[in-house]
Amino acid sequence: MKPLLLADIEAAVRSSWGADTTTPEHRPHWTPDHPARDQCGVTALVLHDLLGGELIRGEVHVDGVRTDFHWWNRLGPGTDIDLTREQFAAEEIVSGGTVIPRPPRIVRLREEYELLRDRVLERLDCAA
Template sequence: MDVSAPLATRSSLPEVHDRLRPDDGSAEGQGDTSDLSVVAAMLQGMVPWNLIALDNALRASWATDTCSPDDLIRAGWQPDNPGWGHCDITALIVNDIFGGDLMVGEVHLDGEQHGFHCWNRLPSGIELDLTREQFQHGQTITAARSVTRPPGPLPRRREEYLLLRERVAKHLGHLPEPSV
């Protein structure tokens, strides 16, 4: 399967089917079946995602109205640094999709603490931080620790989280509900 090609949609099922059909005169079912899992997922209404698609959907969805109010006061939100102020709700959405642990650390610049930063530790143990590049002035992250996701409705930034989820879902389709 050509991974550089765009993901197939329901409307392109005949095209995918034609790629799977043997064109060498062999019996049906003996051709290349590398795309069968993609076809099966599409028939079930599920299009496979990849991290690039998730990253692109998040980047297209971040904006002033989803930025943390604390970070808006500290430096404002700019399109050339779209991850600024989005680490907490981005980590929650990644957690919705992959599970794992939420991580938090202290942000320091010039020896002073300037807030907190959130990212994910996936069930495999790999840490994934889709907003790390927001730190463009030499900030460091210290005192990393795993935190428990609050059960039920979020105590803060609920509206921004729901808005970001809605925007990401417009790019990717249905997102899994939080596992808490």
């Protein structure tokens, strides 16, 4: 099997996003014109499967009020990977960044995570 390049992983992830991989409450608002919106949690888990490292959670603020959380990956000191950062509008400020241990079992968004993971692995030609 050929080695996976980060560019290949990124392309596979981005081409695997859909309304069905976002949170159910966001699904009616998802569009292909803004595909990264609300994909951060499942994307961070899939990248963690493929690359290891740490899961990072920050807070999203609008006008100083926390409106949501944002997830990304850290592979080592100074090496953060965030494939969904472009989802935020100028008024949405991501702050912080706390290491969150991966839960032993995915409960919330399990179906969305598994769907994204399976699509990405298929695009990368990996066994599930």
